[in-house]
Structures are given as structure tokens and as C-alpha cells.
Amino acid sequence: xxxxxxxxxxxxxxxxxxxxxxxxxxxxxxxxxxxxxxxxxxxxxxxxxxxxxxxxxxxxxxxxxxxxxxxxxxxxxxxxxxxxxxxxxxxxxxxxxxxxxxxxxxxxxxxxxxxxxxxxxxxxxxxxxxxxxxxxxxxxxxxxxxxxxxxxxxxxxxxxxxxxxxxxxxxxxxxxxxxxxxxxxxxxxxxxxxxxxxxxxx
Amino acid sequence: xxxxxxxxxxxxxxxxxxxxxxxxxxxxxxxxxxxxxxxxxxxxxxxxxxxxxxxxxxxxxxxxxxxxxxxxxxxxxxxxxxxxxxxxxxxxxxxxxxxxxxxxxxxxxxxxxxxxxxxxxxxxxxxxxxxxxxxxxxxxxxxxxxxxxxxxxxxxxxxxxxxxxxxxxxxxxxxxxxxxxxxxxxxxxxxxxxxxxxxxxxxxxxxxxxxxxxxxxxxxxxxxxxxxxxxxxxxxxxxxxxxxxxxxxxxxxxxxxxxxxxxxxxxxxxxxxxxxxxxxxxxxxxxxxxxxxxxxxxxxxxxxxxxxxxxxxxxxxxxxxxxxxxxxxxxxxxxxxxxxxxxxxxxxxxxxxxxxxxxxxxxxxxxxxxxxxxxxxxxxxxxxxxxxxxxxxxxxxxxxxxxxxxxxxxxxxxxxxxxxxxxxxxxxxxxxxxxxxxxxxxxxxxxxxxxxxxxxxxxxxxxxxxxxxxxxxxxxxxxxxxxxxxxxxxxxxxxxxxxxxxxxxxxxxxxxxxxxxxxxxxxxxxxxxxxxxxxxxxxxxxxxxxxxxxxxxxxxxxxxxxxxxxxxxxxxxxxxxxxx
Numbered sequence: 172x173x174x175x176x177x178x179x180x181x182x183x184x185x186x187x188x189x190x191x192x193x194x195x196x197x198x199x200x201x202x203x204x205x206x207x208x209x210x211x212x213x214x215x216x217x218x219x220x221x222x223x224x225x226x227x228x229x230x231x232x233x234x235x236x237x238x239x240x241x242x243x244x245x246x247x248x249x250x251x252x253x254x255x256x257x258x259x260x261x262x263x264x265x266x267x268x269x270x271x272x273x274x275x276x277x278x279x280x281x282x283x284x285x286x287x288x289x290x291x292x293x294x295x296x297x298x299x300x301x302x303x304x305x306x307x308x309x310x311x312x313x314x315x316x317x318x319x320x321x322x323x324x325x326x327x328x329x330x331x332x333x334x335x336x337x338x339x340x341x342x343x344x345x346x347x348x349x350x351x352x353x354x355x356x357x358x359x360x361x362x363x364x365x366x367x368x369x370x371x372x373x
Numbered sequence: 374x375x376x377x378x379x380x381x382x383x384x385x386x387x388x389x390x391x392x393x394x395x396x397x398x399x400x401x402x403x404x405x406x407x408x409x410x411x412x413x414x415x416x417x418x419x420x421x422x423x424x425x426x427x428x429x430x431x432x433x434x435x436x437x438x439x440x441x442x443x444x445x446x447x448x449x450x451x452x453x454x455x456x457x458x459x460x461x462x463x464x465x466x467x468x469x470x471x472x473x474x475x476x477x478x479x480x481x482x483x484x485x486x487x488x489x490x491x492x493x494x495x496x497x498x499x500x501x502x503x504x505x506x507x508x509x510x511x512x513x514x515x516x517x518x519x520x521x522x523x524x525x526x527x528x529x530x531x532x533x534x535x536x537x538x539x540x541x542x543x544x545x546x547x548x549x550x551x552x553x554x555x556x557x558x559x560x561x562x563x564x565x566x567x568x569x570x571x572x573x574x575x576x577x578x579x580x581x582x583x584x585x586x587x588x589x590x591x592x593x594x595x596x597x598x599x600x601x602x603x604x605x606x607x608x609x610x611x612x613x614x615x616x617x618x619x620x621x622x623x624x625x626x627x628x629x630x631x632x633x634x635x636x637x638x639x640x641x642x643x644x645x646x647x648x649x650x651x652x653x654x655x656x657x658x659x660x661x662x663x664x665x666x667x668x669x670x671x672x673x674x675x676x677x678x679x680x681x682x683x684x685x686x687x688x689x690x691x692x693x694x695x696x697x698x699x700x701x702x703x704x705x706x707x708x709x710x711x712x713x714x715x716x717x718x719x720x721x722x723x724x725x726x727x728x729x730x731x732x733x734x735x736x737x738x739x740x741x742x743x744x745x746x747x748x749x750x751x752x753x754x755x756x757x758x759x760x761x762x763x764x765x766x767x768x769x770x771x772x773x774x775x776x777x778x779x780x781x782x783x784x785x786x787x788x789x790x791x792x793x794x795x796x797x798x799x800x801x802x803x804x805x806x807x808x809x810x811x812x813x814x815x816x817x818x819x820x821x822x823x824x825x826x827x828x829x830x831x832x833x834x835x836x837x838x839x840x841x842x843x844x845x846x847x848x849x850x851x852x853x854x855x856x857x858x859x860x861x862x863x864x865x866x867x868x869x870x871x872x873x874x875x876x877x878x879x880x881x882x883x884x885x886x887x888x889x890x891x892x893x894x895x896x897x898x899x900x901x902x903x904x905x906x907x908x909x910x911x912x913x914x915x916x917x918x919x920x921x922x923x924x925x926x927x928x929x930x931x932x933x934x935x936x937x938x939x940x941x942x943x944x945x946x947x948x949x950x951x952x953x
Binding site: 180183184185186188189190192193194195197198201202204205206207208209210211212213215216219220223224300301307308309312316320 | 479480485486554558559561562563565566567568569570571572573574576592593595596597598599600601603604607611612613614615629630631632633634637640641644920923
């Protein structure tokens, strides 16, 4: 057997986790895949409706794409600060980790604020769950569904981040929990990239 | 509250064994309800015009004037399916035995996250109670079928059961999905991270492989259904039209909905629904295959190929959902793809079944009760599987869709294989769970009284389907071409009554053995897996302070030149040579 094959064999031989991670992190990964499929379901449904629809509104006329791009930028920046926080936590720089998680928190709050503004604007122009001025009634329905569920995930992420910041202050949050908060936050950002691409751009 | 109090140990316990038993008992209680509903369904089908005054006293809304109300009949069909699939088989076989067996057979002290496990059970119990409560709400229980197809499930005024009953149904399913997800996360994380030293993936018993794959499938398949259920709630309560097209007329009024498609629901539902049947049936197949070597005293045939078959089935099960929708106006090209993919999935399933049969070849049979049930599961699996080949072909399915052929097929498969697999598991692990043996005589009566009637009922239904008898109709007396089926329906109903009556033998055996059964030793079946190396019932923490050391696979039987004909997985290679 080659060295790599022996490595694989011992990794999976029992008595240890094959992924160099505790069960918590493994469970988090599996949960993220599961949660990802929830959005896959929403997005697949949206794709179906889009293909069925004769007249889908032109997004560039409805939304201000520069504004959405700014939202995306804020969220991706918050992912970068989160990655820095995880790195700082892993290398034992707790104060720095706390600072970067706080930056992430601010980024997430900014994103949610911008989304609240976008919703207000959209509703002000006459968009409702069941109808909208631009044609296909499903257009606004899917808008609220997709961005609403993503927003609720961002909100959950903010709660997790707040808990992480508080825990880092009191020294109660282990490195693994910062890593898991990071995994969840990156996941929420990744989902937004899909929503941005499929709902706003294409 | 102290760790040792009765409540902490037996009610709010985080011990996977107690949680498993709680799931099993809850599931059997739900099975009683499901069986009662099926009796009502069968009485109606056998004697459609008869008056049932005593049933009217019991259920005044369902039997107005002594005659079954059509709305009540569809609610019965819906709730029978929902309860049996989600609250009986899922609870007893998947969550119940899954919880009990996974840590024990991989050599772990408990599940990865015991508190989450306990939470999952209590949410599951709540979900079951909410589902039962839906019988009591105005308009009665949900009546759109266990598949909850819109528009019946989406328009509250469509029929009585579409109102509050459907909302409660959706609430219960939301709780169920949350609970099932927690349970699945635990099983996957546990199998990945908590295997005992030496318990490599290739030494896992097939039971564990089947639970592992079943949990992964559940985790991948349920979220899209969750998405669909959320959208259905939006349609019902917030006026959206995800699943509702324009121009629909209900009660002489044109609905305001427009733009949606009920077919979207069918796609999202069956994307869950098809993997879900494998979530249920794989554990039964894993258990049946694992019981056979114990009672043939020879190694399982083709272990690795069986594992690859399970993995193959898992992968393929995610891409065949369209074969439930051949008559929905699907493009013939799509239909052809789904037919092909469905034919493809029969290959790993057939390999697995043939491996089970080959495992019997040349064995020294011990026809104990669990072995009988395992053999019965194999027999149902073969017969039901052949029906599946007909239904998986779009051309044949056009004729057979929504007939009793389908009813017969899926009852043999996710009804029969899982039921017999569940009983095999109960008889096999009862000594481990409660430290007592079940009566083999009553077990034998129970087996033949279950196997023969069950097969008769659902094999016969295939022929009703070939005669064109549609499912979910509440009376057939008005269709001339079905007049000939009446006598067959009467026979089936009588056999159903026998089948249900025999289950009380099982209930008696269970309770009597629990109180008076002979004391079981550590390893009454002379089996090799890890749970048989500890006391019956195993103590809290299962294996004491140190995890067991695993030295071999789970099928070391008929080892040559040894004093006993088997070697548990913990026996070292210096004592008995390791074959795998």
C-alpha cells in the first residue's frame, strides 16, 4: 500500500474522526448541506416558475443593481473579516478575534439594514406577496420568499455572532465554536451569491 | 433534579437506548391508530352501501346517518398513509432502532449529541399528537392524500379537510421534519466520528451502513419538501400563487390566484418522496441481511458489494422522482429518462436481494422468529420489486397509475418489507433491550398470521389494479366494469381483519415476555456484533470506561478449527484468524 493509502486506512479505521474535527464540526457541515438544500429547493422552484412564465420583469428596471452590488460587497467583506477572526482565534489572538467578529457583526447589520431599505422601497412601489405592478405575480412572491429566507438566516447568523463576541469577551467560547460560527456565516454569504446571481443578474 | 431520578432515567433521558425504546413504543401506538383507519377503509370498500350505526355513535361526523361520508373516506386514506409512513415506520424502524443500534453496534457510549437526540424525540411526540389532534378540528383531518397535492391542499375552501385540518397537518409535518433532521444529523455525525478503535467503515455491520445511508438520504431529501411546505403555507394563508394556476373555480367562485403550477409541488414533493421510501426500506433490508448470517451460521455473502449497492441505491434514488409523475403531462423525453433511471436502480437493489439469497445457500438454518421475519422481508422485497419494474416503465405506468396495482406494490415494499423488518428487529433485539426472551411459539403464530394475510391482501390488489380499479375512490358500486371486483374486495377485507387480529398476539407476547419471559443471557442468539458483548440490557454508557477493540468484520461464523462456530468482533486475531 502507498503511504497515502495507509493514511486513508488509518483515518477511517475507527477510534478517531476521519476529518481531524470534533463531532460538532462534522455535524455543522452536514447541517449546512441540509440547509443548503432548503435554498436549492426555493431556487429550483423559482427557476421552474421563471421558465413557465411568459413575461418575467426586467430586473434592471425594477431594482437598482448598484445598490444590490453594494449589499453583496458588504456581505462578502463580512465573510473576509470572519475568516480573519477564525484565523486569529486559531492562533490564540483572542482580542483580535473578538474585534474581527465585531466587524463581521457590523457588516451583517449593515446588510440587513440595506435589505430593510430595499424591501421598504419595493413595497412602496406597489409590490405585494400576491401581486406587483411589473407583471407576473410570482415575481414579487419569489422576491420576498428568497430574500426573506436569506435575511432570516442572516439574522440567525447575527445572533450566533453576538453570542460568539460575548463568549470571546468572557473566554467561554472555544476555538471550535468560532470556527463553526464562521462556517455558518460563510454559508449564508454563499447562499446570497446564488440569489444575487440567479434572481438579480440573470 | 438528580441524575438518578426516575424522570431523568426513563422520561427525559438522554440515553440513546431509552430514547430508542421511547420512539419504538410511540410508533407502535401510532400504528394502532393507522391500523384502525385501514379497517374503516376496508369495511367501506367491501360493503359500500351498508349502514354502520355503531360507527356512527363512535364517529358522528364521519358516518352521517350511518353511511360513511365521502369526505371522511378521503381523510381516512390521507391519515392512514401519513401515520403509517411518518409516524409508524419512521419512528419504530428508522428513529427507534436507529437510535438503539447505531451507538451499540459501532462501539460508542452514546450518540454524538445526546441532548439533541432527546429534543428530537420530544418534538417527534409532539408532532404525533398534533397529527392526531387534526381529527378533532372543524372540517376533520386533512384529506388531500399523504402527498398533499394542490389545489386540494392549497385552497382552504376546496373540501372540508382542506381547511383547518390541512393547516394542522402541515404544522405536524414541520415538527416531524425538524425532529427527523435532528435525528439524522446525530446518526451521520455519530457514525463518522464515534466508531470504536478498529471499527473501520468496512467492518460496520450492514445495519449500520443502511442507517447511515438512510440518514444521509433523509437529510438531503427533506429540505426541498420543507421549502415546498413553506410555499404551500404562503399559498394557503398569504395569498401567493406558487402552486395555483389562474382561472380556478371553487364553489362557483373564480379564485384570484394566478400564475402558479400544481406540478411544481409534485416535483418538490417527489424529490423528497422517492428517497423517503429508501429512507424507510434500507434499514429493514440492512437488518434482514444482518439477521440471516446469525441463523444460517455462515458469513454474509458479498458484504462489500452489498454496501456498494446500498450506496448506489442512495445516489440513484435522488434522480428518479419523476416516475411518480408519468401521467402528469410530462414530456415523453423526460419520461424516458425517468424510466431508464428507474430501471437502473433495480440493478443495485437486485444485487442486494440476490446477495441475501446467496447468504442462505448451504447454511445451517435456525428458523427462529427473527429469522422467519427476515426471510419474509426478503420474499416481499422480491415480489414487490417485480411490481416496481412494471410501474417504473412509463408505458405500463400510464395504464397502472393510481390503480390498486400501485397500492399493492407500495404496501408490499414500504408497507411489507418494513413491517416484517421491524418485527424481525423487535424479536431479535428484544432480549438485548429488556433482558428477557420472547415466546417463540407466539412468535411463530404471529409470523404466519402476518406473512400469509399481508401477502394475500396486497398480491391480490395487484390484480384489482390490472382490472382498472382506481385508488382513493370511496365506492365502486356505480361502475359497471368493476362489478366483478366486489367479491375480491370482500375477501381482502376479511383477510385484513385476520391480519389486524393477529397483531394482538404480538402485543400480548410483547407485554407478557416483558413481565414473565425467560431471562436472556448476554448473547442468546450467538451473534457477533458489539451489542452482544455487553449485558442485557446494556448499562448506561454501554461499554463501561473503555471503548471495545474491534478486530474483525461482523460475519465471522463457521470459523474453522475453533471451539465455537462464531467469533464476536472483539475477539483478537491471535485467538481466531480474521477473515475480513
